Amino acid sequence: MNKPSISILLAKPRGFCAGVDRAITVVEKAIKKYGPPIYVRHEIVHNEHVVKELEEKGAIFVEELSNIPTGKPVIFSAHGVPKKIPEEAKKLNLSYIDATCPLVSKVHTEAIRHYKKGRKIVLIGHAGHPEVIGTMGQVPQDSMLLIQNVEEAKNLHLESNEEIAYVTQTTLSLDETSEIIETLKIRYPKIIGPSKKDICYATTNRQEAIKLIAKKCDSLIILGSSNSSNAKRLVEVGIKEGCRNSFLINNKDNIPWERLKNMKTLGLSSGASSPEILVEEVIDDMTKRYDVNLEEIAVANETITFNLPRTL
Ligand code: SF4
Incomplete structure (x- = not known):
């Protein structure tokens, strides 16, 4: 058949x-x-x-x-x-x-520098995420405030004579974070931000790639665990870019076959903590049911590597 x-x-x-x-x-x-x-x-x-x-x-x-x-x-x-x-x-x-990622450590260093200069720090991030807990824990509790969305940026109450700075979680949505930063800048025009943005290169590239493919897809599958911040953001970006059938799955066993019926074009990606084998297994399973035409859409070629801690 x-x-x-x-x-x-x-x-x-x-x-x-x-x-x-x-x-x-x-x-x-x-x-x-x-x-x-x-x-x-x-x-x-x-x-x-x-x-x-x-x-x-x-x-x-x-x-x-x-x-x-x-x-x-x-x-x-x-x-x-x-x-x-x-x-x-x-x-x-x-x-x-x-084993803290050096790009998270960079945000810690920024926060400590702002604190030492006596600035009130606004952290943009998701409450309860370990990275947010780690960043907040670099400085005394009353020197950093967490905001999660534009609404919270609008409702911030900071003294107008205070020097204010912001830092962000590394795995946020690029677009939502830009909106939050714009809101902060309107309210506090002198607010100090990072010289290079805190959202990391990997989060940026993975979201940009989804933006490129989501419009062309009937469905989008992102491989990643439900507690992976950057993987969840990829699903949100897919939906925002017009692919309403965007799903986060752990592995091939969770492919939502029923919801993929009549699909002609599937987008496929994985969060920054998902091994490539999980993507390969999904493609294998797709090949069993479909005559697959596979096309890789690239937005960047990543060559970054980080040194290991000296003790190892
Ligand atoms: S997503 Fe990866 S590169 Fe980016 S901050 Fe997290 S661990 Fe580091």
Whole structure:
């Protein structure tokens, strides 16, 4: 029987960014160097598949340092940690290896610089996300305010004689964040922002690629875990750009076949913490049901890599 035809537009770049790649390598190298088990505070990156694979290799993921025996270093996740966490590790006699993405650390440095200059800091980000908790924890509580949307930017109450600066989470929607920053600039024309934007290159490129393909697709599948900020943003960008059938799925087992009926063009991408194997498996499953014409649509060629911590 003839299979129906389908075009798959594969977004590039997709999947692992340099920060995720580095964080996973840190865990793997630590397991090799110190032997299993190696404790990691929080999921090293927000992806179920990655976490499971590392668990099989000997990683143990915990939320509290007090659950970790001494003797081997604990690893801090790519999202970054508040300052009190390394301090707590020292008190517990634990050494640590910091797998915080250097681009998150850059935001921490900015926040600390603003604080030292006596500026009130506005953080644009999502409440409760570990990166936001980590960034807020770089400075005393009353020196940073979190806002999540334009409405909150409009309702900010800051003293007009205060020097104000803003920083952002690295994995936000480019367009929504621009609107929030514009609102802040209208209300506080002297507000100081980063010299280069805080939303990272990987988030930017993945969203730009989705903008390019979403208009041409009947459906869009993003591979990523439900707690992955940048993967969720890709789905939102897809919907905003006109592809209402945009889905976040963990892996091929969650492909929403019913909702893909009569589809002619499928967009496909993955969040910055999703391994490429998950994309390949979706394409394989599509090939079993459809006569697939695969086309990669590229907006950028990423060559960035980050050095590993010196201890490794
Ligand atoms: S998404 Fe950006 S900030 Fe986050 S780990 Fe990757 S490169 Fe770093």
